Amino acid sequence: MTRLGRIIATVVAISAGVSVLAGYFTDTFSSLGFIILGWAAIVIAFAMMLGVVNILRVHTNKIRTLEKGWFYSAMLIVALALTLIIGRNGPNSAAGQSLFDYILRPLEASLFALMAFFVVSAAYRAFRMKNFEMALFVLFAIVVLLGQVPAGFQLWPDLPLIKEWIMRVPALAGARGILLGVSLGTIATGLRVLLGADRPYADVE
Amino acid sequence: MVSLTQLSALILLIFFVTLILFFSNRTRQGRVPALRPIAAFSTLKGLMAQAIESGRKLHISLGTGGITQNAPADTLAGLTALEYLSRQAAASKTTPIITTADPAVMLLAQNTMRKAYGPDKEGAVKSAAQVRWISPEKAAYAAGVMGVLSIEDIAGNVMIGNYGDEYLLMGEAAQQQAKPITTVAAAAGPDVLPFLFATTSHALWGEEMYAAGAYLDRKPTHIGSLLAQDTVRWGLGIFILISVLLKAFGVLP
Numbered sequence: 472m473t474r475l476g477r478i479i480a481t482v483v484a485i486s487a488g489v490s491v492l493a494g495y496f497t498d499t500f501s502s503l504g505f506i507i508l509g510w511a512a513i514v515i516a517f518a519m520m521l522g523v524v525n526i527l528r529v530h531t532n533k534i535r536t537l538e539k540g541w542f543y544s545a546m547l548i549v550a551l552a553l554t555l556i557i558g559r560n561g562p563n564s565a566a567g568q569s570l571f572d573y574i575l576r577p578l579e580a581s582l583f584a585l586m587a588f589f590v591v592s593a594a595y596r597a598f599r600m601k602n603f604e605m606a607l608f609v610l611f612a613i614v615v616l617l618g619q620v621p622a623g624f625q626l627w628p629d630l631p632l633i634k635e636w637i638m639r640v641p642a643l644a645g646a647r648g649i650l651l652g653v654s655l656g657t658i659a660t661g662l663r664v665l666l667g668a669d670r671p672y673a674d675v676e
Numbered sequence: 677m678v679s680l681t682q683l684s685a686l687i688l689l690i691f692f693v694t695l696i697l698f699f700s701n702r703t704r705q706g707r708v709p710a711l712r713p714i715a716a717f718s719t720l721k722g723l724m725a726q727a728i729e730s731g732r733k734l735h736i737s738l739g740t741g742g743i744t745q746n747a748p749a750d751t752l753a754g755l756t757a758l759e760y761l762s763r764q765a766a767a768s769k770t771t772p773i774i775t776t777a778d779p780a781v782m783l784l785a786q787n788t789m790r791k792a793y794g795p796d797k798e799g800a801v802k803s804a805a806q807v808r809w810i811s812p813e814k815a816a817y818a819a820g821v822m823g824v825l826s827i828e829d830i831a832g833n834v835m836i837g838n839y840g841d842e843y844l845l846m847g848e849a850a851q852q853q854a855k856p857i858t859t860v861a862a863a864a865g866p867d868v869l870p871f872l873f874a875t876t877s878h879a880l881w882g883e884e885m886y887a888a889g890a891y892l893d894r895k896p897t898h899i900g901s902l903l904a905q906d907t908v909r910w911g912l913g914i915f916i917l918i919s920v921l922l923k924a925f926g927v928l929p
Contacts, residue, residue: 496686515744525779539828540827582845592851596851597874649869652909659901659904663897
């Protein structure tokens with residue numbers, strides 16, 4: 472990218488950002504903001520095509536060099552080709568919809584079902600008491616777990632109330648504190664881009 | 677007509693910008709503040725060296741977010757960390773594997789890698805080729821990353837970006853590999869933070885991830901924005917406290 476190109480890229484990026492931001496404050500800019508976001512959607516659609524090229528390049532390279540796991544790469548390319556052939560009439564066609572309903576969605580559901588086991592193994596590791604902080608964490612976790620189930624009420628009728636207090640007061644206060652910090656961090660990151668201090672689109676610092 | 681909410685947001689923004697410019701300028705003049713140590717950033721700095729020493733690879737995940745929507749600030753934080761790691765990669769002639777869920781982020785990550793290699797065109801092309809777009813679907817992205825972690829010989833795993841529940845699938849996959857993988861992870865959502873706690877001891881909690889540029893590169897604007905955030909946070913904290921007291925004493929309705 473030449474120096475002029477970099478200047479143009481920066482001016483376009485900052486102008487687009489400022490116009491979209493101004494759209495939140497005045498109606499004059501809100502329509503312009505929508506137009507710019509529409510352009511962004513078109514650019515991302517093109518980026519998606521480049522993404523498909525990227526997938527093909529990465530996995531054909533793996534097959535060509537017989538890297539570890541090359542068979543999975545071959546399966547991926549076959550699946551990609553089959554999806555393109557079967558879904559050639561669009562994602563809303565009967566065949567395209569079947570792909571989503573009978574292959575993609577069940578696969579996603581199966582993967583997320585694994586989370587139940589992953590939660591158990593992660594919790595086992597997390598619940599090892601190494602210091603006072605961890606002991607406190609385990610204590611609160613036990614109270615909340617017992618407070619959620621009928622057995623907890625049978626053990627001590629006040630347990631669900633204590634659980635409610637933990638969730639409503641310390642846990643909520645902590646979450647709000649985190650969210651406040653995240654919001655400020657998000658604003659600061661956005662402003663740095665608008666000020667031209669962060670330019671991930673430029674090819675030099 | 678500008679509403680009261682819009683006006684107060686505008687005032688806060690102008691105040692924020694003024695603070696960023698003020699503190700950035702002060703930092704440029706050499707008045708650099710001492711930043712509290714964050715262990716995860718120290719680990720991140722040594723991760724590339726650890727991967728090189730062990731002859732294994734580094735994986736960098738930029739999350740399931742995008743750049744135009746779905747938490748772009750988290751993605752930009754990931755790209756800032758990538759910028760630092762890409763310079764280390766260029767200096768040591770190694771190529772980390774970078775995975776993204778958004779094709780536009782893939783292009784930005786490729787650009788970041790090329791930028792780090794500068795005049796070394798061959799290295800730039802080789803490293804940009806290691807940026808992989810996996811899928812915009814969260815579950816499919818998680819499955820792809822799990823594949824990378826188990827098939828490729830990974831020593832270090834950096835996960836900075838926007839994540840939902842799918843983080844656990846990837847974080848736990850890194851934990852369960854036969855060869856130990858050091859994971860440095862960051863997430864902003866309070867729902868995901870417990871998963872970070874359970875899967876890594878090198879976590880960046882919430883807002884800490886936005887401080888990557890200040891901690892890793894000591895960029896004046898990043899340090900300036902960090903100080904601006906702290907100032908506004910103190911202001912908001914005092915405002916909340918005064919409001920609570922006024923309410924408690926019946927001054928406010």
